[in-house]
Amino acid sequence: MDDRKLTSEESIIQGYLAPLAAGHAGALGLKDDCAVVAPSAGCEFVLKTDAIAESVHFFSDDRPADIGWKALAVNVSDLAAKGARPVGYLMSLSFPAAPTRQWMADFAAGLGEAQSAFGMHLLGGDTDRRPGPISITPTVIGEVETGRAVRRTTARAGDVAYVSGTIGDARLGLMLRQRPELAVRWGLAPHDAEVLTARFLRPAPRLALVAALRSSARAAMDVSDGLAKDLDRMCRASAVAATIDAVRLPLSPAFRIVRERDPDAASAALFAGDDYEILAAVPPDAAGAFEAAAVSSGLLVTAVGRFREHVRDEAAVVLRDENGSEAPLAPIGWDHF
């Protein structure tokens, strides 16, 4: 455990960050002020920035490797939803106090795992010291064939609403991270508790779905603030409405176990956010191809409902229960403010 402090930006860059940039010539070895990059022939860039901060998006005692992974993963999740392949990222780091060598080594290791898994490299950034929480602000760069980025604003009435993976797990994972004793109360096997916690700590951007989204989806976005809220956003951006079937919402085995024992916790978790799944609007005649492509990529996708015409003054999103009763689904979920 090397708890010596890193007291210069240069020692952080050259000791821990430059190795993350070694695989991309455009990073200029982090020895210049800027990065130089161009999309592949016939492609354009897709850009996104989303910050994560200590005590807001992660805990002070989270493993630094998990923090590094998460910082990149939550941004790459957006690239995946746009049908883009990751290329690289810049990263602005701010520390209230000089980090230790051990912290920085672990953090860089987590970033390294993430960038290897996602197929991208560090291209540049800045590091400074200022009061407040540790903050990590990546700007990620992906690429997509020109004109083929999948938008949020283009869902149409009649499209099938698909969700990848399962929802609600990450919030249960957060509850377990805060109160590990809940695993016993919820009757979870250690493995199930680990799976849920990992969904909070190590979100997995659905890059395997990129090709299927590009070929079959009319619109898509990532589900980061909860399905209710993000579906509401897609509906408003596309000027449509949607009806979702509660019984079709994709739930993991572990989530179902918790729901049996503690329905209130499950209910609070379901639309709470941090899922990093993908919500897609797929035309009905492309649904078969979309599901087939998802299956062949190893990812579960579930048709959870339909987009429809929006009726003025009515809720954008309606949830239909197992009896067929419909009720407006409020855009609850994570709010940054």
Added chain:
Amino acid sequence: MDDRKLTSEESIIQGYLAPLAAGHAGALGLKDDCAVVAPSAGCEFVLKTDAIAESVHFFSDDRPADIGWKALAVNVSDLAAKGARPVGYLMSLSFPAAPTRQWMADFAAGLGEAQSAFGMHLLGGDTDRRPGPISITPTVIGEVETGRAVRRTTARAGDVAYVSGTIGDARLGLMLRQRPELAVRWGLAPHDAEVLTARFLRPAPRLALVAALRSSARAAMDVSDGLAKDLDRMCRASAVAATIDAVRLPLSPAFRIVRERDPDAASAALFAGDDYEILAAVPPDAAGAFEAAAVSSGLLVTAVGRFREHVRDEAAVVLRDENGSEAPLAPIGWDHF
């Protein structure tokens, strides 16, 4: 004065930020999760991110318009040094408390002035609330003809060291911002005091020099942390040394007035940083063309010294005084850590 609070990210984005994105189709009206952009034909992108934070890079009672201007300007300064034209930017904003409508309107106005002056548009970003100082983290995108970005690492022995504009003013401006009464002690006319303060509050990226840098400079970087420190960095990155003539350092009339009255203040300010000038290495046979191009663009450039072979174990940067005596110039200046 509208001091109602802005309590949702959506109201900030659609009320104040979306208008800044209106001029670039790739921003998708800030209604999507990502921006979509490609460099012009034959060009590549130059990318940079540098955060500014309250109480570190600006004061809590600075005008929000100045803060917005500065956030963009300090990043665009790097693009200019690389010979790149600004295209757009993403921006991550973090507030410890909801900003007022007035603050946000003024801040957006400053950003708007800056992006108009620099020729770029807002393309995306995120806004959240977290403890700590107000932080603004732009990631700027510029473009340059493929392969023509001007590097920091390519200065050669024999090249002339040029500096644009004048140095040291911004730090005197910072001192005046903190202690306005210094203007009297320094014998400054109100106009001179304003000029110095403006150099701290509203740095002007040297975009007028972009064409001259691309056609004549072998290496360049912006002078943000002080000439001594940044020249040392360029020397190390290029594996050369440099000798600078003290009498040639470009000083403004206001700086000279202060130096007469308060040599210690002037001496402390000279290499303290925040200049946002450009340091360039120009081959001797291109020096005439470089100066001519700078003059025709309306910018002062001054040959302050020469790059030379680096002798092992000797200082990278040497300062020669008016008597011809040489002494190592320590890489003093602004340190982020």
